[in-house]
Amino acid sequence: MQTLWRAISEAQPGPRWAGLFAEYWPAYHRWWLREGEGERATYMESRRALKLHMPELVPLYDELCGLAGGGDHAARFLSFYCPPPYLSGCSQAVWPGEEPVMVRNYDYDPSAFDSLILHTGWLGRRVMGTSDGLWGLVDGVNDAGLAVSLTFGGRRQVGNGFGVPLILRYVLQTCETAEEAGQALARVPTHMSYNVTAVDARRKYVTVQMAPDRASQVTNAAVATNHQSAVEWDSHARFTSTVERERYLLQRLTLHLDTQDRFIGAFLKPPLYSTAYAAGFGTLYTAVYRPRRREMEIRWPGSSWQFYMDSFKPAARHIYTPDAARSG
Numbered sequence: 412m413q414t415l416w417r418a419i420s421e422a423q424p425g426p427r428w429a430g431l432f433a434e435y436w437p438a439y440h441r442w443w444l445r446e447g448e449g450e451r452a453t454y455m456e457s458r459r460a461l462k463l464h465m466p467e468l469v470p471l472y473d474e475l476c477g478l479a480g481g482g483d484h485a486a487r488f489l490s491f492y493c494p495p496p497y498l499s500g501c502s503q504a505v506w507p508g509e510e511p512v513m514v515r516n517y518d519y520d521p522s523a524f525d526s527l528i529l530h531t532g533w534l535g536r537r538v539m540g541t542s543d544g545l546w547g548l549v550d551g552v553n554d555a556g557l558a559v560s561l562t563f564g565g566r567r568q569v570g571n572g573f574g575v576p577l578i579l580r581y582v583l584q585t586c587e588t589a590e591e592a593g594q595a596l597a598r599v600p601t602h603m604s605y606n607v608t609a610v611d612a613r614r615k616y617v618t619v620q621m622a623p624d625r626a627s628q629v630t631n632a633a634v635a636t637n638h639q640s641a642v643e644w645d646s647h648a649r650f651t652s653t654v655e656r657e658r659y660l661l662q663r664l665t666l667h668l669d670t671q672d673r674f675i676g677a678f679l680k681p682p683l684y685s686t687a688y689a690a691g692f693g694t695l696y697t698a699v700y701r702p703r704r705r706e707m708e709i710r711w712p713g714s715s716w717q718f719y720m721d722s723f724k725p726a727a728r729h730i731y732t733p734d735a736a737r738s739g
Contacts, residue, residue, distance in 0.1 A: 412688065414526050414695075416709075417727045418718065422532035424471070429478040432545055435525065436485065439544070442523070443488045446495055454483055457490035464573070464599050465581045471533055475546060491547060491577035493602055496569050497523075499549075500651050500692040501562035502683050503608050504660045505633040506674050511614035513700045515550055515560040516678050517541070518651075520691035528709070528716075530723040537720055538583045539707060541698065547576025548583065550698050552707055554720055555587035556612030558700035564604030565638035565647055570623025572600035578621075579607065593617040597627040606635035612703040634660045651692060656682055675699055679712050 421427040443451065452460070462469050472489060479485040488494075500518025505511070527542035540551020550560035559579050578599050586592045592609035596619040603623060610616035618632040620639040628640070637653035638644075648654060659682055663669055669677070677683060678697045685694045699708040705720035711730055718724075 412521060413729055413731045414521065414524075415727060416526045416528070416716070416730055418528040418530070418716075418723070418725050420530035420723050420725050424474050424478055424533065428475070428545070431527070432475075432479045432485075435545055436479070439488060440484060442495065443484065448484075450495075451487055452490070452493040454486050454490075457487050457492040460492045460571075460573070461490055465577075467534065467585050468577075468581055471546075471584075489544075489546065491544060491574040493571055494574045496603055497574075498647075498691075499563045500637055500685060500694075502636050502656050502660065502678070503560045503562055503606075503634070504664065505608065505610050505616050506669075506671055507633070507664050508671055509614075510671070511558075511610050511612060511616075511702050512671060512674075513558050513560060513608060513610045513616075513702070514675050514678050515562075515698050515700075516683055516685070516694045517549060517696055517698065518685050518687075518692045518694050521688055521693065521695055523691075524695055528707075528718060530718070530720075530725075534584050536584055538580070539718055539720060539723060540579075540583070541696075541709075543576040544574065546580060547574060548579045549576055550700070551579060551583050552700050552702055552705060552720070553583040553587075554705060556702040556705060557583065557587055557589065557592060557609060558611075558702040558707075559583060559592060559607060559609045560698070560700070561608075562606045562635045563637050564606050564620060564622065565642065565644050565651075565653060566604035566622065567644055568622065568624045569603055570600070572602040572623050575601050575603070575605045575607065575621070582607075582609065587611070588613070589615040589617050593619055593629045596621060597629050601627075604639065606639065608632075608635055610700070610702055614703075633664060636660070650690075652682060659683065675710070679710060684712075
């Protein structure tokens, strides 16, 4: 499988972002309508929810809606409010060494992935991370030295709330510490269950178990896979090996004294690295976040790409994943 990855920098919303939206919108529009327009929240409901729960984002949201053409469907999509349900795999952990480092695998359907690294200065804060929905993020770091990442929480329940990539964007735009991130994550409603880990430059970290039908739980867990306090979706847990991956990471944190490179390398091998691409749960990349340095690194078997907050270099790369080709 060969994928074109792009790294794009635009300090304020403008023509680059508008061009990306025009490129991606047809596919996103089909996805957003797959259950019928009546299943999606109205524009007024969406904007009202955004203003209530993430008011700091409203001016940016309005600006992006304008760049997207000002259409009703585009504005409702960009709100991330009550989107269609979607599942991912993913594993993430905080390395136990002195330097704060968070490592994660993103396991998802390669045909439904932006393959974009965005570097922005929106609302006066620099953020870089892996795009979802063209302004949401599935992982990222800000100029205050706060990094966040998500995994699916392994529950079927769907409720009234936001798609979690926009919640991660909100955290990185408005928070500077893991404690602040935990408070925001516990407050903003999510439409499905997710585990979000935040680690800051002081190496403080939290993992918040978010859910649409019960109060979020702020924990000090250093590991998150695809269940929360207990497995609640047995078939999904078996298929994704969530318990086995969690145990493996916990063992590496407690029984092994891994160097940083060795710990990161474990994410590019089984049982953490998945080749279930045909089923929509293959590992698309491994991300390494070093919040004290304001750095992120994307790794694949045999290659890597480094990004720096202060000297971000826009570029494009074709990434070939041999294991993906064999698994198809």
